[in-house]
Amino acid sequence: MTAPVIILVEDDPALRTLTTRALQENGYVVRPCGSAPEMWQALKTGTADLVLLDIMLPGTSGIDLCRSLRKDSEVPIIFISAKGSETDRVIGLELGADDYLAKPFGTRELVARVRAVLRRGGVERAQTERARGILTFDGWTVSLPRRELTSPSGGVIDLTGAEFDLLVTLLDHAQRVIARERLIELSRTRLGDSSDRSIDVLVSRLRRKLSSAGKDAPIITVRGVGYMLNAPVERK
Known part of the structure; x- marks a missing residue:
């Protein structure tokens, strides 16, 4: 949450x-x-x-x-x-x-x-x-009720609870930079040792899974500030 x-x-x-x-x-x-x-x-x-x-x-x-x-x-x-x-x-x-x-x-x-x-x-x-919604971005589909991520090819990607929550946060703030400090606050309920390093590791894991479809993940690093999901999001 x-x-x-x-x-x-x-x-x-x-x-x-x-x-x-x-x-x-x-x-x-x-x-x-x-x-x-x-x-x-x-x-x-x-x-x-x-x-x-x-x-x-x-x-x-x-x-x-x-x-x-x-x-x-x-x-x-x-x-x-x-x-x-x-x-x-x-x-x-x-x-x-x-x-x-x-x-x-x-x-x-x-x-x-x-x-x-x-x-x-x-x-x-x-x-x-x-929680009723379906989000789509860059060919990917996120089902909020099922807490499920589907790749552009139709395969279901296995995400941990923390990874899914991070992805939803990035989608809620799509095309806007989110500071590391905010991500730490948002992830604190999931990660007992929330820190800059743990956030970076979590983003890296999510980015790697989003790259599994054969193209670069749309998560960009804004040096010294935080992260941004650089893709438009549609809600259904």
Whole structure:
């Protein structure tokens, strides 16, 4: 099971950096955004389990973004805002937000609220939706319900649990670089000695198996940063 993915929409660079770091240190994958266009782009790149949404944003406000999201998505939303009055909280919740966090807030409260919202069913719904899917890339097919990888020639490739989870993580972030630190967090439940070296070994094993079809595996190394699956992914 991969770590929950959180999209953080906050226009203050310092607060965005601090909040991202706090969430990552508690095991979450974070896609930080500074504006509405960045949020929509982040949503296009893969499934999100929760959106942390600042109300006061340049251009399109968090209120309008929440309305737009709720038209076709049930992704959990937590508003974060300097406006902490009861009226503001009620408006946010009536718009469809799952919680409301007033600034300034501490790391412990932030993480507690995120965990509470995810516990109320957001992660379970998202993971259930993902588990029904079939992913295809570069001729390969991944069955999430069966946890099975099929080669372009139709053969089933034997993957360990950690290798399969790593592949799904790369597919969820296809054509985007994933830092080693994030992969370490994501693999910690599988690998008791998670480290840069263990991640490198795991990637090497997966790359070798994806090369068994007779062509190079679409996993590239971004030196000094991490790894990227360099192929478009289709979901069925």
